[in-house]
Amino acid sequence: MRTQRIDPSGIRPQNRRPLPPGCPVPPNPAPLRPADCLAVIPARDEAATVADVVAGVRASLGCEVLVVDDASRDDTSARARAAGASSLRLPLGLGAWGASQAGIRYAHRHGFAGVVTLDADGQHLPDTLPALFSAQAATGSNVVIGTCTGRLSRAKRLAWQYLRVLTGLRIADFTSGLRLYDGCAIAALAGPEASLLDYQDVGVLMLLSKRGLRIEEAPVRMMPRRTGHSRVFASWPVVAKYMLHTTVLCLAQIDAGRGHERRRAA
Amino acid sequence: MTWQITSAVLGVALAATILFLVRRDHLHGPYAVWWLGVATATLVLGLFPSTVAWLGRATGIGYAPVLPIIIGLSLVLIRMLKLDVDRSKQERRLRRLTQKLAILEQEIERLGGRTAVESDASEDD
Numbered sequence: 001m002r003t004q005r006i007d008p009s010g011i012r013p014q015n016r017r018p019l020p021p022g023c024p025v026p027p028n029p030a031p032l033r034p035a036d037c038l039a040v041i042p043a044r045d046e047a048a049t050v051a052d053v054v055a056g057v058r059a060s061l062g063c064e065v066l067v068v069d070d071a072s073r074d075d076t077s078a079r080a081r082a083a084g085a086s087s088l089r090l091p092l093g094l095g096a097w098g099a100s101q102a103g104i105r106y107a108h109r110h111g112f113a114g115v116v117t118l119d120a121d122g123q124h125l126p127d128t129l130p131a132l133f134s135a136q137a138a139t140g141s142n143v144v145i146g147t148c149t150g151r152l153s154r155a156k157r158l159a160w161q162y163l164r165v166l167t168g169l170r171i172a173d174f175t176s177g178l179r180l181y182d183g184c185a186i187a188a189l190a191g192p193e194a195s196l197l198d199y200q201d202v203g204v205l206m207l208l209s210k211r212g213l214r215i216e217e218a219p220v221r222m223m224p225r226r227t228g229h230s231r232v233f234a235s236w237p238v239v240a241k242y243m244l245h246t247t248v249l250c251l252a253q254i255d256a257g258r259g260h261e262r263r264r265a266a
Numbered sequence: 267m268t269w270q271i272t273s274a275v276l277g278v279a280l281a282a283t284i285l286f287l288v289r290r291d292h293l294h295g296p297y298a299v300w301w302l303g304v305a306t307a308t309l310v311l312g313l314f315p316s317t318v319a320w321l322g323r324a325t326g327i328g329y330a331p332v333l334p335i336i337i338g339l340s341l342v343l344i345r346m347l348k349l350d351v352d353r354s355k356q357e358r359r360l361r362r363l364t365q366k367l368a369i370l371e372q373e374i375e376r377l378g379g380r381t382a383v384e385s386d387a388s389e390d391d
Contacts, residue, residue: 033387088365089369089372091364092360092364093366094364096359098364101365102365102369105366105369109369184383192358196354206288
C-alpha cells in the first residue's frame with residue numbers, strides 16, 4: 001500500500017505548536033470546532049464494526065479519524081484505513097487507555113485543537129458526537145463525557161456511588177469512553193504521568209481534575225454492545241480486582257478530586 | 267569447629283558466585299555495587315562468625331544470632347521494593363515507546379516511506 005507523498009515540512013498543513021504539559025487553564029475554554037479535532041477510536045479485534053464507526057464519525061463531524069489498533073489479530077487496521085481513517089498499529093497490546101493515549105499523543109504532536117474518543121464496537125453513536133461539542137461550548141469546559149445513565153446496571157450504580165464518595169468527583173459514569181478533550185486536557189494526558197494508568201476512568205479524571213480542568217457531562221443515547229463486552233465488568237474477580245486497584249489509586253490521590261471542588265466553589 | 271567451617275563455606279561460595287557474575291557482566295552497573303556489598307558481608311560473616319556476637323553486644327541484642335536474620339530480611343524487603351519501583355518505571359517507558367513507535371511508523375508511511383505492512387505481521391511473536 002502506497003500513500004501519496006505530501007510535503008515533508010509539515011505533516012499536517014495547520015501545524016500549531018503543541019501546548020506545554022503544564023499549560024495554564026483559561027477560565028473559559030474557547031468552543032472547539034469539530035473540524036480542528038481528531039477522533040480517536042481505540043480498537044482491539046473490532047474488524048466487524050470499525051468501518052461503520054469510522055464512516056459514521058466522518059459523516060457526523062467531518063474531522064480526521066485515527067483508529068488506534070491495540071495489537072489486533074484481525075484486520076481492524078486495514079478496514080479502518082479502507083473506511084478513510086488513519087491508523088496507528090501498536091506492536092504490543094496496551095489496553096483501552098494505552099491505545100487512547102497513543103491517539104492523544106498523536107493529536108498533541110500534530111497540534112490538533114481537541115480529541116474526541118469513542119469505542120469501536122458501535123455502542124457509541126457517531127450522530128451523538130455533535131452533542132458533546134455543543135455541551136463543551138455551552139459550559140466552557142475542558143472535558144465533556146458522554147453518559148447514558150439509563151444504561152447503568154444496579155451493580156454499576158453502586159460502584160459509581162462508591163467512587164464518587166472516594167474521589168470527590170461528581171460524575172455519573174466513570175468508565176464511559178465517549179469523551180471530548182480540549183487542548184489543555186490533551187497536554188495533560190499526553191504526558192508520562194498518565195502512562196501507567198490501566199483504565200481511562202478514575203485515574204485519568206483525577207489527573208485532569210488535579211490540573212484544575214473542568215469536566216462536564218452530556219447525556220447521550222447509546223447502543224447496547226453488539227459484539228465484545230465491558231473490559232471492566234466482565235466477571236466478579238475482574239470487578240473485585242478493578243475496585244481494589246481503583247480504591248488504592250483513589251487513596252493515593254485523595255486530594256485530587258476535592259481540590260477541584262474547592263477551586264470551583266471559590 | 268564444624269559450624270564455623272559451614273559458615274565459611276557458605277559465605278565464600280556466595281561471595282564467589284556474586285563476584286563471578288559481576289566479572290562476567292551478568293549484573294549491570296548499580297546492581298553490581300549492591301551485590302558486591304552483599305558478597306563482602308557474607309565473606310566477613312562467614313569467615314569471622316565472631317563479628318555477629320560482637321555486633322550483638324554492640325547493639326544490645328541478647329540473642330545475637332537473630333541479628334543477621336533481621337538485617338538480611340530487611341535488606342531483602344528493601345531490595346524487593348526497589349525492584350517494583352524499577353519495574354514500574356520500565357513499564358511506563360515500555361508503554362510510551364510502544365506508542366511512539368506506532369506514531370512514528372504511521373508518520374513514515376504518510377510521508378511516503380515504505381513500511382512492510384505484510385511482512386510485519388508475520389514477524390510478530
